[in-house]
Amino acid sequence: MRTRILRKFSFDAAHDLPHFPEGHKCRNLHGHTYQVEVVLEGEVDPAVGYFMDYGDLKKAIAPVEAKLDHRYLNDIPGLAISTAENLAKWIYDELKPGLPELVMIRLYETPQNGVEYAP
Ligand SMILES: [Zn+2]
Structure with a gap:
């Protein structure tokens, strides 16, 4: 039998998106x-x-969580453009070597807005 399992985690982080249009919040x-x-x-x-x-x-997720929590995301190598899309891919790429069964990252930036990355 083939199944999918998931684990949730959350972290708090700061970022800005300076390439967005002038005046964009x-x-x-x-x-x-x-x-x-x-x-x-x-x-x-x-x-x-x-x-x-x-x-x-x-245990496999904890080191990645630690790299992100209470950080300024733009300073993390690979996250200079710290959109939700890029962050989902970054988390996938960090986890994949240790979790070959990984198929998707679903990331919510706010309760309303999220992204799925499933290459
Ligand atoms: Zn934001």
Whole structure:
């Protein structure tokens, strides 16, 4: 049986988008409480009834969470243009080597606005 599992995490960070048009509010330094869903797909081991232990998933995500929480995102290599789209891809690229079953990052910049990255 093939399934998808997910784990949510959140972090607080600041950013600005200085390439946005003059007068656009996102040019100003501001912060978000980002909500992230990490989605993995894999085969369930019939002997245990799951394909990945959530504890292992939590451990794999923690270092990436630590790199982002309470940071100025524009200073992080690869996030000079810190849009939600680029941030979702950055998180995917950071996690993929340690989580080959990763299939999607869903990232909410606000409760209303989000992006999915699933290459
Ligand atoms: Zn913003």
